[in-house]
Amino acid sequence: MTDEQIGKHKGAVETLMHEKKELSRILQIVNSQLQRHMQALEDAGIDTDRMIENMQNQQQEQTQQRQKQRQQRRQKQESDNQKRHSNRQESSRTQNNRGSSKRQDSEESNNDERDVDDYFEDDDDGRDFNPL
Numbered sequence: 001m002t003d004e005q006i007g008k009h010k011g012a013v014e015t016l017m018h019e020k021k022e023l024s025r026i027l028q029i030v031n032s033q034l035q036r037h038m039q040a041l042e043d044a045g046i047d048t049d050r051m052i053e054n055m056q057n058q059q060q061e062q063t064q065q066r067q068k069q070r071q072q073r074r075q076k077q078e079s080d081n082q083k084r085h086s087n088r089q090e091s092s093r094t095q096n097n098r099g100s101s102k103r104q105d106s107e108e109s110n111n112d113e114r115d116v117d118d119y120f121e122d123d124d125d126g127r128d129f130n131p132l
Contacts, residue, residue: 038048 041048041051
């Protein structure tokens with residue numbers, strides 16, 4: 001390992017240790033405030049154990065609902081993607097069919113014109129129409 005890499009890792013460790021110390025300080029403040037509020041609720045006659053249990057149950061239900069909603073969205077997206085893919089394939093087939101249908105129509109039209117030309121040429125027998 002180069003001196004530059006070692007310096008980078010030492011700097012990262014130093015920074016993370018400082019962040020850990022700050023996080024610990026914040027956690028102590030939060031715990032202190034939580035204990036004060038819990039004590040005030042207990043003094044008011046509220047069963048904090050039951051309250052915490054209810055809060056945890058609500059959070060768990062909300063988490064399950066979010067997971068269910070995510071799963072439903074994923075399933076809907078997959079279904080929509082499959083429909084789009086199917087529609088693209090159908091559209092591609094339709095366009096291909098239209099193209100071949102146009103070619104067939106064009107060929108049939110050309111054949112009809114040739115038939116008409118052939119009919120009148122056969123009838124002509126070398127005579128020109130001369131009104132005079």
